[in-house]
Amino acid sequence: MTDHVAAPPVIRSGGDIAPRPRRLKEHSILPGFGLSLGITLVYLALIVILPLAALALRPWEIGLDGVWRTLTDERVAAALKISFGLSLLAALTNAPLGLLIAWTLTRYEFPGRRIMDALVDLPFALPTAVAGIALTALYAPNGPLGAMAAKIGLKTAYSPLGIFIALVFIGLPFVVRSIQPVLEDLDRGVEEAAQTLGATDLQRIAYVVIPALGPAILSGVSLAFARAVGEYGSVIFIAGNMPLKTEIAPLLIVIKLEQYDYAGAAAIGLAMLAISFGALVVMNVLQIALARRGRA
Amino acid sequence: MSLVGNTFRIRLPGIAPLMVLVSALAMAVLIVLPLVVVFHDALAKGLDAYLAALREPDAIAAVKLTLLVAAIAVPLNAVFGVAGAWTITKFEFRGKSILLTLIDLPFSISPVVSGLVWVLLFGAQGLFGTWLADHGLKVIFAVPGLVLATILVTFPFVARELIPLMQEQGADEEAAALTLGASGFTMFRRVTLPNIRWALLYGVLLCNARAMGEFGAVSVVSGHIRGLTNTLPLHVEVLYNDYDSVGAFTAASLLAGLGILTLVLKSVLEWRHSGELSASRKH
Amino acid sequence: MSFRPAASTDEALALEIRGVSKQYGRFPALKNVSLQARDREFLALLGPSGSGKTTLLRVLAGLEEPDAGEVRFGGEDFLALPVRQRKVGMVFQHYALFRHMTVAQNIAFGLTVRKRSEKPSRSEIADRVADLLSLVQMEDLGKRFPAQLSGGQRQRVALARALAIEPRMLLLDEPFGALDAQVRRELRRWLRELHDRAGVTTVFVTHDQEEALDLADRVAILKDGELIQLGKPNEVYEHPATPFVFDFLGQSCRLPGMVDGGRLRVADWETAAPAGAPQGAVEVFFRPDEVDFAPADGAGLVAQIQGIARRGPDVRIDCLVEGATMELQAHGPSLPTGVTSGLPVRIRPQRPQLYPAG
Numbered sequence: 010m011t012d013h014v015a016a017p018p019v020i021r022s023g024g025d026i027a028p029r030p031r032r033l034k035e036h037s038i039l040p041g042f043g044l045s046l047g048i049t050l051v052y053l054a055l056i057v058i059l060p061l062a063a064l065a066l067r068p069w070e071i072g073l074d075g076v077w078r079t080l081t082d083e084r085v086a087a088a089l090k091i092s093f094g095l096s097l098l099a100a101l102t103n104a105p106l107g108l109l110i111a112w113t114l115t116r117y118e119f120p121g122r123r124i125m126d127a128l129v130d131l132p133f134a135l136p137t138a139v140a141g142i143a144l145t146a147l148y149a150p151n152g153p154l155g156a157m158a159a160k161i162g163l164k165t166a167y168s169p170l171g172i173f174i175a176l177v178f179i180g181l182p183f184v185v186r187s188i189q190p191v192l193e194d195l196d197r198g199v200e201e202a203a204q205t206l207g208a209t210d211l212q213r214i215a216y217v218v219i220p221a222l223g224p225a226i227l228s229g230v231s232l233a234f235a236r237a238v239g240e241y242g243s244v245i246f247i248a249g250n251m252p253l254k255t256e257i258a259p260l261l262i263v264i265k266l267e268q269y270d271y272a273g274a275a276a277i278g279l280a281m282l283a284i285s286f287g288a289l290v291v292m293n294v295l296q297i298a299l300a301r302r303g304r305a
Numbered sequence: 306m307s308l309v310g311n312t313f314r315i316r317l318p319g320i321a322p323l324m325v326l327v328s329a330l331a332m333a334v335l336i337v338l339p340l341v342v343v344f345h346d347a348l349a350k351g352l353d354a355y356l357a358a359l360r361e362p363d364a365i366a367a368v369k370l371t372l373l374v375a376a377i378a379v380p381l382n383a384v385f386g387v388a389g390a391w392t393i394t395k396f397e398f399r400g401k402s403i404l405l406t407l408i409d410l411p412f413s414i415s416p417v418v419s420g421l422v423w424v425l426l427f428g429a430q431g432l433f434g435t436w437l438a439d440h441g442l443k444v445i446f447a448v449p450g451l452v453l454a455t456i457l458v459t460f461p462f463v464a465r466e467l468i469p470l471m472q473e474q475g476a477d478e479e480a481a482a483l484t485l486g487a488s489g490f491t492m493f494r495r496v497t498l499p500n501i502r503w504a505l506l507y508g509v510l511l512c513n514a515r516a517m518g519e520f521g522a523v524s525v526v527s528g529h530i531r532g533l534t535n536t537l538p539l540h541v542e543v544l545y546n547d548y549d550s551v552g553a554f555t556a557a558s559l560l561a562g563l564g565i566l567t568l569v570l571k572s573v574l575e576w577r578h579s580g581e582l583s584a585s586r587k588h
Numbered sequence: 589m590s591f592r593p594a595a596s597t598d599e600a601l602a603l604e605i606r607g608v609s610k611q612y613g614r615f616p617a618l619k620n621v622s623l624q625a626r627d628r629e630f631l632a633l634l635g636p637s638g639s640g641k642t643t644l645l646r647v648l649a650g651l652e653e654p655d656a657g658e659v660r661f662g663g664e665d666f667l668a669l670p671v672r673q674r675k676v677g678m679v680f681q682h683y684a685l686f687r688h689m690t691v692a693q694n695i696a697f698g699l700t701v702r703k704r705s706e707k708p709s710r711s712e713i714a715d716r717v718a719d720l721l722s723l724v725q726m727e728d729l730g731k732r733f734p735a736q737l738s739g740g741q742r743q744r745v746a747l748a749r750a751l752a753i754e755p756r757m758l759l760l761d762e763p764f765g766a767l768d769a770q771v772r773r774e775l776r777r778w779l780r781e782l783h784d785r786a787g788v789t790t791v792f793v794t795h796d797q798e799e800a801l802d803l804a805d806r807v808a809i810l811k812d813g814e815l816i817q818l819g820k821p822n823e824v825y826e827h828p829a830t831p832f833v834f835d836f837l838g839q840s841c842r843l844p845g846m847v848d849g850g851r852l853r854v855a856d857w858e859t860a861a862p863a864g865a866p867q868g869a870v871e872v873f874f875r876p877d878e879v880d881f882a883p884a885d886g887a888g889l890v891a892q893i894q895g896i897a898r899r900g901p902d903v904r905i906d907c908l909v910e911g912a913t914m915e916l917q918a919h920g921p922s923l924p925t926g927v928t929s930g931l932p933v934r935i936r937p938q939r940p941q942l943y944p945a946g
Contacts (some may be wrong), residue, residue: 040489048388060422134564136518143339239415241521259417477684485698
């Protein structure tokens with residue numbers, strides 16, 4: 010009836026029913042896997058893995074209690090508290106501020122919108138030392154903004170408030186740039202549906218828009234937080250660097266290094282990494298939970 | 306263009322202009338004012354003082370060193386970025402997500418720690434410190450240390466731009482080139498590279514801006530030897546701590562100029578070549 | 589024409605596929621597939637998504653490596669050749685045009701990447717590109733970029749680019765998949781003419797049975813990685829090897845029946861069983877438009893007409909047969925005699941296909 014042919018199979022490798030051995034790499038006809046993987050691995054090993062291994066191993070030469078003593082030292086503990094506390098505060102402050110700016114940039118058309126959009130990235134593009142001395146000049150007691158604040162009894166530069174301002178400055182682009190694309194892609198139909206169902210503008214924003222942006226806001230906040238914890242250049246000038254009051258953790262690493270206390274410096278560095286990592290894990294879990302709710 | 310009317314996609318009379326105003330004000334105070342201060346304070350004692358500060362031998366040495374460090378670190382990171390993105394986007398293999406995490410890692414490390422790790426390896430009391438000293442080699446407090454610290458801080462930039470774009474583009478065009486008889490190298494040069502050129506340029510631009518402006522990491526490995534191991538950002542710090550405001554802000558103005566130039570080029574790329582950048586860069 | 593194929597012109601087998609198997613992880617994409625294509629033949633690989641048809645095409649192109657099996661082309665071991673030496677003209681599903689090259693540069697690519705000793709001169713390449721542009725009726729569009737073309741134009745550029753290397757075999761992956769119905773039909777006819785003129789062995793993948801039956805010399809039907817049937821379009825359409833093939837090639841009606849001693853019985857209707865019919869309980873398949881109608885007191889199956897709807901030139905007749913609703917079709921302006929809504933008629937499938945029940 011038909012010329013349905015079934016010739017005996019020629020087995021090339023493995024059987025035709027037996028599961029294929031798990032391979033390290035799926036077959037691909039594109040060339041260059043060995044070369045590009047080789048470059049990538051060698052580079053990563055030399056630039057990331059080796060140095061981080063040194064960081065992870067060095068503190069233990071002073072023993073567990075030595076590390077513990079370093080980290081619980083009054084000055085170090087205070088600096089860690091200042092770094093992480095103010096970073097969290099600044100990142101959270103950036104959430105409403107970033108949402109406002111992202112909203113303005115995506116929802117309104119006004120003269121200068123494109124320039125404003127480009128300027129959001131200035132804290133990325135401006136070297137941190139430049140931002141540091143510029144913020145200090147602005148907020149120092151004799152600076153234009155610092156003098157204004159002094160009149161109402163606020164000390165900005167050389168106080169925790171100064172550190173906070175610098176951390177808001179460097180964190181803002183992370184939040185805006187996380188929210189912006191999501192806001193742009195937000196299905197207008199959902200908002201229009203809310204309107205046809207009788208929602209006021211405020212209800213629409215509160216019940217439809219902001220929940221949809223939740224994961225993006227959280228991801229922006231965690232990026233801003235991670236950046237702020239490690240920030241050095243833009244903070245160091247405005248902080249005043251008074252022990253126990255305005256010393257940040259990265260500065261203590263520098264101080265320990267100047268005293269040739271490599272193990273102590275590494276201990277602080279490792280602790281910062283560990284705490285940041287823990288914080289990011291928490292935020293990721295939150296983000297996944299938020300995203301899942303959004304999909305349900 | 307008026308601030309009220311149909312151009313607003315939200316009908317909240319009074320609120321919309323207010324939101325634009327508040328956003329603009331926040332941006333002006335928080336972001337633009339610091340930029341203005343840099344140039345204002347640099348020119349505080351007139352143009353002559355500014356130009357004199359630029360001609361300082363230490364300032365010139367700092368500029369040269371900054372360019373040298375970037376000239377080594379950026380091309381290396383570009384090559385790595387292309388190789389890494391190629392590996393990750395065009396092949397399926399085990400351990401891919403670990404590789405991705407490692408590439409992202411430097412973004413979540415403090416710049417100071419990125420400097421510290423090199424001191425731990427190559428410093429006087431570092432792992433290889435004695436060996437280096439015995440052979441008369443100097444890494445920390447010398448140019449190699451500056452380069453290493455800069456590479457670690459800036460190496461994700463290129464790969465991060467390329468990976469999402471190459472993922473979007475897939476491997477079909479490369480496969481087509483091969484069926485048409487192209488060799489691997491020809492395929493890469495004539496199909497892959499032209500497809501990623503603008504994203505590559507974008508990544509190199511960001512990488513370069515960060516490389517030239519990096520402060521924390523290089524500050525740890527530099528030793529602040531004037532005229533020898535001070536890059537421009539470190540030079541700014543030294544002058545500032547010496548209460549040489551005009552000098553510090555003059556050097557800072559060069560870096561601010563670099564930042565503005567980067568922003569302008571970046572925006573031009575986003576506007577003119579948005580189709581050839583990864584989706585997150587399309588505005 | 590200038591794009592003569594490099595393959596020999598005798599009537600010998602061009603392509604031989606033997607026992608090809610391929611797994612992705614635990615998922616078997618191809619199971620022991622064997623088939624052949626003659627020189628200059630136009631072969632369609634037809635199947636639903638996941639049937640392995642695209643995988644088979646990619647094996648032929650060299651874009652996938654089978655786990656087992658053999659592929660020979662013109663007697664040569666094809667699997668031993670890397671992609672770039674196979675000289676197959678592949679047209680990708682989404683065309684895979686080089687987005688940063690013009691139409692002309694896309695078409696010329698395969699010639700410009702040749703080794704210096706084999707590379708045509710610049711003017712030869714230009715001539716060839718011009719020939720191909722006129723062949724695909726795009727003479728004036730050589731300087732455009734792919735993004736500036738319509739879907740149908742992109743498809744033709746992809747074809748011209750594949751033909752430029754004088755392929756030994758042309759491979760097309762869902763060549764009309766991304767086009768709308770009108771363009772599809774025009775391009776289909778044009779592609780067939782092009783194939784007849786160029787005389788290249790062509791294999792194309794489609795999930796559209798009408799396209800495959802209309803276009804191909806022979807159709808290979810795949811399901812779940814297995815070759816189910818291979819044959820000329822009318823053979824395959826008139827004698828589907830399995831109920832799956834019958835269903836896949838068009839609309840179908842089915843009823844349970846019984847074959848005994850050369851007689852087929854469906855409910856109270858009895859007729860001669862077709863030659864080679866299986867014995868015992870069977871599934872009777874027939875096309876809804878291949879039915880004879882008879883008056884209620886004639887011979888056939890009792891069908892209670894429930895509704896009649898005109899759809900353009902056709903008539904849809906909803907009826908109840910053996911307790912199940914069935915949609916029949918009649919062509920032409922007038923209804924078959926005796927068909928009236930609400931009244932019973934007798935129906936007789938013209939060419940019932942019988943498959944063992946179960």
